[in-house]
Amino acid sequence: MSSGIAEWADEAKTRVGFFTDTSVCIGCKACEVACKEWNLIPQDGQDFLARSYDNTGELNGETWRHVAFIEQEKPLHTNGDGTTGLRWLMESDVCKHCTHAACLDVCPTGSLFRTEFGTVVVQEDICNGCGYCVPACPFGVLDKRHLPATTDKPPLFLGKKEDGRVWKCTLCYDRLRGGHEPACAKACPTKSIQFGPLDELRERADARLEKLQDEGWNGAQLYLRDPDDGIGGGGAFFLLLDDPEVYGLPPDPVVTTSHLGAMWTNMAAAAAVFAVGIAGTFLWGSHD
Amino acid sequence: MTDGVRSYYGHPVIKEPTWTWEIPCYFFTGGLAGASAVLSTASKLFGNEKLSRVALYVGATADAVSPGLLISDLGRPERFHHMLRVFKVTSPMNVGSWVLLVSGGASSTQALLELLGVLKPVKIAAEVASTVFGPPLATYTGVLIADTAVPVWHEARRELPWLFGASAAASAGAAACVFLDPADAGPARRLAIGGVAAEGGLMRAMELRLGEVGEVYQYGAAGSFARAAKGLAGAGAALLALRGRRSRAAAVVGGALVCAGELCLRWSVYKAGIQSARDPKYTVQPQRERASRNGGSKATTLPAARTGSAG
């Protein structure tokens, strides 16, 4: 399983994260822009996707905040008073900074590491673009950057034309070290993106869920808040208004590493039988 | 919505691997190398020197080609050595890099020293190393791909190392048949035929157990490669079985067909992974079903159930 903040010993800080409350998201995309500006991320394509107001598409190496838009013929509230029959869900998606992070577990170079804040960060001077973390993430967050590199340019010998490394949200590690909140949280005008100590955020989220239930919000639920879920709870977790898959999120994600022990054991058995099997071909029909 | 499964405009939930053609080819060459190492040593122990040497050179070549394939796939090939910055058990790719390093180093050393005929103790040490690391080399890639979120891989985590092992064994036997006089190639032939049979049986078992996500092996590139694998490997095995003992030509063709088939097998698994990653239903549906069975997923916290009419 992934290493934790404890490894930082005295340098360990309180674990921080995001609580993204989609019930107050106005879909302004200030988070997307602030993130790109602060982190000097390249623009990744002027493509009209015709997916409601989402022309960004997904999280990837060049998009670390992605606002999803879902139009539904469903009321926002179930308690009837003044209810309109349409609603428009908006959600700012981000890397979940999982407690048990598959990307971190599978990274072969040690590039991905857990910071003193409990966040998961890629060291871009180490990443060699093996791409293993990409399919390991149960949320499809990470991706390789195919655009030309803007930093640490590849050498002429053995180097490729594209950046080739994997990039993702760092929870603005540099800003955290400077005592600031991440760029997206700062830019969000309605406090949909809330940053702070994870414990505090969880408490706040629980209270928020209760309030929304009292107000009759249709489908209100917290996602990745529970430390007992398949990834140990998200460092970034959400208040959603419908099932996760409606937003493109997996309904019951489990970190792949949770089965790794059994996988190694199984492999050991297979390897043994493999060896024996090869030897066995000599025993059978040895008249040849 | 595809097939009653809700999704975000049919967009994938996870990301498909960014790996390119080198990787499924590496699955083949790595498996070939690992199995050949074991075949070489077993042959020697059972007194078949010719087979031993062929298997050694085949394996060493495969071992030499493998790192090149892997490095070529990297986004930053010039940083390939970063694989060895750490030793990390949670990363099958890291473990595998070490395994390949040792196995590759050992098999090339052994082959070189065999050719030059010097430093026998070193050669023996190398042989031991490559033999011990052979089985892991041939089977760890099954763990590597299963240790992801890719549905058709992760759900087949029990079968994949066995499948890859069987495929590797078949490839090693078949490759040896190509370069060896049929008179000496008996065990190789049996290994190829047995390997193909085992691989075929394991494929079937895997597809059956996979349920809906297993359907990716029926269509698209995965389907084409899977059918090609069966056809080519099956034809090759048949040829080896029926004619391989008597005809050198049949042995060569049969061996080559089996190798081609096993290469296709690796490609079908690779493509299946990509296909299962692309369609959100393969990620969402099993998870939804699991959640229902468990009375809800812990990933979702619903508001507390209210009793009574207040609120």
Next chain:
Amino acid sequence: MGSNMAENHPVGFQWVLEARERGAKVIHIDPRFTRTSAMATKWVGIRAGSDIAFLGGVVNYILQNDLWFEEYVKTYTNAPVIIDEAYADTEEADGLFSGWDPGKGRYDITSWSYEGMETHGAAGQREEGFTSKGEQSGHGGHGGGLSHGEPPSEDPDLTHRRCVFQILKRHYARYTPELVAETCGVSVDDFVYVCEALAQNSGRERTSAFCYAVGWTQHTTGVQYIRTAAIIQQLLGNIGRPGGGIMALRGHASIQGSTDIPTLYNILPGYLPMPHAQEYGDFDNFMNSNVAPTGWWGNFRQYWISLMCAYFGPHASSENDWFFEHLPRIDEDNSAYWTLEQMLEGKVKGYILAGENPAVGNANSKAHRLGLAKLDWLVVRDLVEIESAAFWYDSPEIESGELRTEEIATEIFFMPAAAHTEKDGSFTNTQRLLQWHWQATEPKQDCRSELWFYFHLGKLLKSKLKDSQEERDTLIKLLNWDYPTHSAIEEPDAEMVLKEIGGYTSETREPLASYKELKDDGTTACGCWIYCGCYQDGINQPARKKPHWEQDYVAAEWAWAWPANRRLLYNRASAAPDGTPWSEQKKYVYWNGEKWEGIDTPDFDETKPPDYVPPDDAKGPDAIAGSHPFIMQADGRSWLFVPQGLEDGPLPTHYEPHESPFENPLYSQRANPRRQQHKDAWWDPYNPVAGEPGVDLFPHVFTTYRLTEHHTAGGMTRSVPYLAELQPAMFCEVSPELADEVGLEHGGWATIYTTRSAIEARVLVTNRIPPLTVQGRTVHQIGLPYHWGSRLLTSGDSANDLMHAALDPNVHIMETKAATCGIRPGRRPRGRELARFLEELRSHATQERLEPEEVRSTST
């Protein structure tokens, strides 16, 4: 309503959400379900252009069901005032008010006046007598000047047949819920929901607020839209009270500032009028016409003279009537569309565009591009080379061949502009809040701020004209222009400019504390009387940045609001006539026995007791009673009925938009009789409307709007990759029903057309702009964002190419929020094909359409 606050004022909108969190109902009434609707507790889809019918319906509902705030209405509004007996309502003259003169095409408003009064118009209008021209009457429009503070004829019981209250009742009697449903395409239930929500949430204990933007103003009846809301808010007692009022959500970070310190042709800073040429007269005449007998416009002299002292320093004195003789005069409507007409006739030599892109942003943008090609010279100051600067080689007209680069004689100077981060300065936002910003970095290369440009231009002009003997050059020669500069590029000191705007004593330049300190003897100078005090105590008040968590909710120490840092205008109305708060909950400003106090600067004479009755000869502010909060009005009351100040009626009436597929359900007078049209203008043809042949070619209603991701005409955002990629293509929003009917493909292309032009857009099929049932049949609405032009990272066709240039008569604003069009699948015709296509359409366009108002007269 008439706004999309979440998308266009996202930062301000957080407070709406805060209110929602505390249980407030947030109702959004709009033709489209937008990102604002997504956050609202209720959305009502309405036909674009029918808001007055809806709001008039609310007025009627309030009156019929006795939901009005009696004490407030009786004392604070002009409800009891009796109107001249010659007055006739639209109900009596089938859609016209009394005084309509078809020959002149306007109203003689004498019959609209208070009985027994000689009405005195607002500043600027009085000069010309009762026929008001241009927007001076409406602008910052503080209503008329009555001869003495109290109207002569009133019925405190509100029963007299001709009292405003009864006139109001009769005027809106037919605006029943059923009429509203039929005209606006809403359900009776939804309409009643809105009325009840408003009414239940108003009164002593609660207040409701309206927020509007250009969804209300950009109509040929735009000003009347806001008037109807004003009537509702007066009836419910919501003006001048915390949580109440009508908030104008202005569309640009400093557009409030751009009318306060104006870039408008007909007003001077602080909404003082530019003198007219017709009524030439001398300075005394000018003063007499503009100094109101009552109210705070009574101090017009002080404001005017202080401004002249700021402009001309010691050169302006009582000897030369404060330089009055030398001032230029306006003689016509010199507004943007008038100027366009002149441009197309080749009469305009030069044009300066500073941060403006009419080639994309103005209605009938195609005509603007053609106009630019007729200039001798054009100066464009902007951050990037916008469409208006590049039209001569990159525009739809160059592409179609209508214009040829080698034939365009316009000489164009592109002057790169500095961004707001590269200069000191202020924004005056939609709350009248002046907020200072500090320069963060030096401008690059040749980029320069506005201040630098005009200051150094002024210096150059002065130096070129210093030996001139021409009379007209006196102004420039003697202009007070001694601002200090700093930095290598000699950037003028913006704070010194602010200091002058805030006002100081002429001798010693001691900053003044408020406009009450302004004198008419030359001892004070002030660049803008409503901003007077913004440099009080020598402190840059707008630069104050005390965060809201360190203050009460009024947060008076964040920045500075005009006037006098007063955050809520007319806040005397937050107390009852006797000076006590209406309720503890809504306590704001109140009389403590000796003076008015509260959590905001009282908008009232500090020591004037609530029971003060003005003597008969009282003048200026002293003529306003202690129980009348609306101190800028001549009678100190808010006006339900507007006797003077507006071109098109004392009461709002539903008229159909200039282009509409529907007849007016109320009158044969279809549209606003006073709207400005460019009849016979080849460049502004009009679609056939209801009842005319060819109306079926343009059966759909379309509306234009903004997206959060882009800003106005796109120069600032379509050039930024991070923004361009968020909305990378011009698109139209259509319902699935319309898409089916016409054959539009989601994600594909559509061509939208009017008699002006045809544009293409990507198709976004959505349930958020549903078809409505109006007058018994289905009507489709189409939504068009207007940000795109032919250049920059994301380019596309301009929605404004479709637009006509018929205007509201009070403020010359275009009707971009409701017009008609046709739509078909596929990309648009290009080159000669386009010209042919348009010719074909125009052959169906109206021939000389004889409007009912041209025939009927209601003048006696």
